[in-house]
Amino acid sequence: MIEVEGLARHFRVSHRDAGLGSSLKALLHRRYELVRAVDDVSFRIDDGEVVGFLGPNGAGKTTTLKCLAGLLYPTHGTVRVLGFTPNERRAEFLSRITFVMGQRNQLFWDLPTIESLRVNQAIYRIGDTQFKESLDELVDLLGLEPLLTKQVRMLSLGERMRCELAAGLLHRPDVLFLDEPTLGLDVRGQGAVRSFIAEYNQRHGATVLLTSHYMADVTSLAKRVVLIDHGVLRYDGDLADLVEQAAPFRLVTVTLSDPVESGVFAGYGEVIESDGTHAVMRVPRAATRDVASRLLAELPVVDVSIEEPSIEDTMRTVFDQRATDAVSVDAARE
Amino acid sequence: MPPVSERIVIWRSLMRVGFGQALAYRGQVAIFLLTALFPLVMMTVWLSVVEEVGPTAGWDRQGFISYYAVGAVVFQLTTSSIAWRWDDLVRTGELSSLLLRPVSPLTQQVGLEVGQRVLSAALLVPVLVVATIALPDLSVSGSVMNLILGVVALGGGYALTTAMALTFAMVAFWSTQSGNLYALWWGAGAFLAGWIAPVSVLPPGLRRAAAILPFRSTVGLPIELILGRLDTAQIVVGMATLAGWLAAFTVAVRVLWSRGIKRHQAVGG
Known part of the structure; x- marks a missing residue:
């Protein structure tokens, strides 16, 4: 267990600028920074x-x-x-x-x-x-x-x-x-x-x-x-x-037999790509089944698939979100 | 601490690897054999001095030839590169791999180096024996007891060099200059160790310093014991000095290790 x-775990890390002058200066006076590598x-x-x-x-x-x-x-x-x-x-x-x-x-x-x-x-x-x-x-x-x-x-x-x-x-x-x-x-x-x-x-x-x-x-x-x-x-x-928390949506991909106006897909979800007969949309998880039923009922659908977003994309979203949050918190502190 | 039988297995295993590492490259072995000849350069200097002014401080032609011939082996067997190796281990973070094993990293490094020294002995001692038989000017005139004590002092000399090197090596936890610091210490001490000349040839002030400081125990003492040039009182004082310094540096290594390891930053990776 x-x-x-x-x-x-905190570290004291020294810093030095590039160049000969900085090297000589660092001999006499070194700049240190406390890095909190792991904190609580x-x-x-x-x-x-x-x-x-x-x-x-x-x-x-x-x-x-x-x-x-x-x-x-x-x-x-x-x-x-x-x-x-x-x-x-x-x-x-x-x-x-x-x-x-x-x-x-x-x-x-x-x-x-x-x-x-x-x-x-x-x-x-x-x-x-x-x-x-x-x-x-x-x-x-x-x-x-x-x-x-x-x-x-x-x-x-x-x-x-x-x-x-x-x-x-x-x-x-x-x-x-x-x-x-x-x-x-x-x-x-x-x-x-x-x-x-x-x-x-x-x-x-x-x-x-x-x-x-x-x-x-x-x-x-x-x-x-x-x-x-x-x-x-x-x-x-x-x-x-x-x-599920980081990516509360699924990807719905639909292929049609006849082209429709590109604006039509916006009524079903957030459109990531579309070309008239083909579209990929981001749809809230809870609404996925309903959106798929509507697509089949309202449009000339040849094929429809529902996928989870890739784990890489999800983690990128998580890390980006955390970074934004950290910046916001730092800004609020200042 | 593991039982003695298991410790023997661990040491034997590490020594086998050290031996194998030293043998891994033929070029490395050739260079090693060349460096063993360096003391003979000093010998030629002293032989020309003897030729011009006669024996110096009791050392004649045969004495100097014997001193440096035995010295060539002793220098190789009591030297240690552990301070530089340790400096590298700490600076690059390689020490982490050794720290993860259930045997002290000090034991691991010393075990490997002892294996390398065994190879040195296997290459150089037979050459010395043959040279002693073949060259009339080379004489190892000590008794069997002298030879035994000389071998004990040789082992003690290596242990002391290693303990000194490790003491400086521990500085690597605080500074990145431990290898250079040790080089400074050893460079200053080489003169008093008997590396340049037998200690009895030195001026009185340096002779007194050599008798007190640890360096002579690592080189001069084993050579002079093997050559049978020390009386009983000198042997007792010499061995006691060796034991005292060995104990002091062993304590220093332990104290510095226990404090230094808390500062270890396990850099990299």
């Missing part, structure tokens, strides 16, 4: 849950994960993971978690992958039988067989990511912190990593907290999402509910 109460965030995740951790760049997602994994001391607040305080970094705690970072290399660069796995076997005190079982499972799920004896620096990004996952999961952790695990991978690579995470969660009942900029990662793995922006928690709940 993960419990976060009033978590805050609280949530709780039960054992075995898969939760998507969402937010735009710089929102505070990775900082939160680092606090949960014990890499950072919180400025304020408390964090408990599996009953441990992460920043105490007890061996029993570290043996039960993993933190896979998409852009970080945990493997020994100049040596074959199997050497890194062997070192992890010793460090995590994995017995020979469990090591073999775990390795066989990972080789099978991630298709590692041809990669084990390859030098890490010779692996492609996708291959390396699969090896990183294997190194991170060899000790069968109970909690997985995954920060952009599919970053930079092609569609096939993303799919392989997603399937693997889902399979691991099912087989071992592990708790997964996942950040990703690829919405497909989140929609395929997590029912629940935690939304963070400017270090502040904005939403915690069902992904479907968030979509």
Whole structure:
């Protein structure tokens, strides 16, 4: 179980302008800014849950994960993971978690992958039988067989990511912190990593907290999402509910046998595009069925379809809305 | 803390990787062997001095040849690059990966480096043994006990160099200049360590400083022990100085680590 109460992590960040003069000036006097990367965030995740951790760049997602994994001391607040305080970094705690970072290399660069796995076997005190079982499972799920004896620096990004996952999961952790695990991978690579995470969660009942900029990662793995922006928690709940709140409409696409005047479609919903015989409209969710019935009754309809807006568009709407709100609040404060 | 048997497994595993990393590139091994020859340059300087003015502070031609030949091995085995490596780990955020494992990052780094030193020993010690047999001017005249104590001092010297390096490495939690600071410390100390010349050749003031400061314990002490040039009293004082500084720097590393890690910003990613 993960419990976060009033978590805050602030950083003191130095600034310097470009140029030689600024470099010399910075030697004597440096400008600092206090950055509130995470500010008063609280949530709780039960054992075995898969939760998507969402937010735009710089929102505070990775900082939160680092606090949960014990890499950072919180400025304020408390964090408990599996009953441990992460920043105490007890061996029993570290043996039960993993933190896979998409852009970080945990493997020994100049040596074959199997050497890194062997070192992890010793460090995590994995017995020979469990090591073999775990390795066989990972080789099978991630298709590692041809990669084990390859030098890490010779692996492609996708291959390396699969090896990183294997190194991170060899000790069968109970909690997985995954920060952009599919970053930079092609569609096939993303799919392989997603399937693997889902399979691991099912087989071992592990708790997964996942950040990703690829919405497909989140929609395929997590029912629940935690939304963070400017270090502040904005939403915690069902992904479907968030979509409904953020996008209270559906897209209705209609194709006609005979052209009608373009203004006709405005009577059914907000027109996004139209060309006389074809139109896409945004229609309030509650009115969708009624609009579809009217279209069929009143116009020469050949085809009509009703779709949910894409999750990417919805999240963009959410983040844009939050940004506007934040600006408004700041303006009101001034 | 894991039981001794598990700690042995962890150390063996890390050392194996360190050994493998050092062997990964043939060019790197060749350059390493070349750097081991540097002390022989200093030797030629002192041999020309002996030729012109005779033995200096009890060191004759055979003494200097033996000192620098043994020194070539000792310098390589008691050196440490951990301060620069640590500086990199903190600055680039790579330290995060090590912090996530249930073994101290210090152990992980030292384990890897010890593996590299094992390779150094495997390459250089046989050369020294063959040279001792083949060259009449190279004489290791100490007793077996001297040799054993010399090897103990060699291990202690590496431990002390590493503890000093780690003490400066911990500065990386507060400043980005820890590697350079260590270079300054080690550069100032190299003269008193016995790197440039045997400590007994130095002027009296520097000799007194060398006896008190930690540097001689890392180079001069093991060489002179192996060569059998120290009497019992000098051995006792030398080993006690080594143990004292090792304890002091170990405490310093622990204190700085426990304070520094709270400041760690886990940058990047």
